[in-house]
Amino acid sequence: MRKKMKRLAMPLAGLTLLCASFAGHASAADGEKIHVRLAWVAGGVDAPMFVAAAKGYFTEKGLDVDIVDGNGSTGTIQAVGSGDFEIGIAGLGALAQAQQGSGADTMIAVAGLLQKDPTSIISLKGSGITKPKDIEGKRLGTDAGNFEDGMIKAFAEANGLDMNKIKVIMINGGGDRVALLKGDVDFINGWANPDGDKVAERAPIEPPMLFADYGVNILGSSVIVRKDYLAKHGDTVRNFLAALQKGKADAAADPDGALKILMDARPDSNEEGIKAEIKNMPKYEHTTASQGKPYGWIAPEDVTLTISLLEKYSGMAPGLTPAKIYDGSYLPAN
Structure with a gap:
């Protein structure tokens, strides 16, 4: 936390902060533009992303991030697949079914935000x-x-x-x-x-x-990208995930602050509902296998279980392997 400055230093500090503010805006404007489509209308699960945006964590990484609401995982998968968005938030189970259903192998998850099915x-x-x-x-x-x-x-x-x-x-x-x-x-x-x-x-x-x-768990909200985009913009994805992790840490430390940031960004949202979601989401961010790992890290056995359940009980065509649907190598180690 910043220390209070003496009155004598305030004019210089104000000038410094003003310059920093202009520099921040310039950096955001000059940063790499990233369009992110959420799975649904912004909710508690998305709070870390809004915190990262509001606190400049994306800007620090050279990214200018635009967050757009979605209307379901299927729509987001289609929007990312068509190239309208660089990054999306969608259920990993839904992504698996979409890949097998269409025969396409163009997208992959790089982080799991909600891993425990509620x-x-x-x-x-x-x-x-x-x-x-x-x-x-x-x-x-x-x-x-x-x-x-x-x-x-x-x-x-x-x-x-x-x-x-x-x-x-x-x-x-x-x-x-x-x-x-x-x-x-x-x-x-x-x-x-x-x-x-x-x-x-x-x-x-x-x-x-x-x-x-x-014994029955389908992996949920995940960060998804096209594989061709990932191959060319691996550092961009790494930087996005690093900023997202910082946003998550701040949201966990200050849930009320995260709520205010999200409500400022989406003032028409149900504040009480969002507050409850921010409170409850941590219950679903890790499975037993991923507990203690960094935010977003998915255990390989959880991916395998998701695939096997979808194949056996939801009629998904067989043949999908964990490596085709998830790559955790772009997540920061801490």
């Missing part, structure tokens, strides 16, 4: 559902998309459960939480945050049972 079993307090086996004989409320993605089946298989002993009730349009609160179903499968939080606002819940803690 998908979970959510039930009310007193439901008796505290371990996987407890959902047998109970009623599951879910929408078609959640059921058809195969992950509830993967959860059942990984934990020796008989799906025939679970009554599945299809509830579309986001009505599963209402059904749970009304007692029409015994549990739902949704994200611990924010779905579990929204239920907990109305009634006490059991601690959400994360699929990721029971």
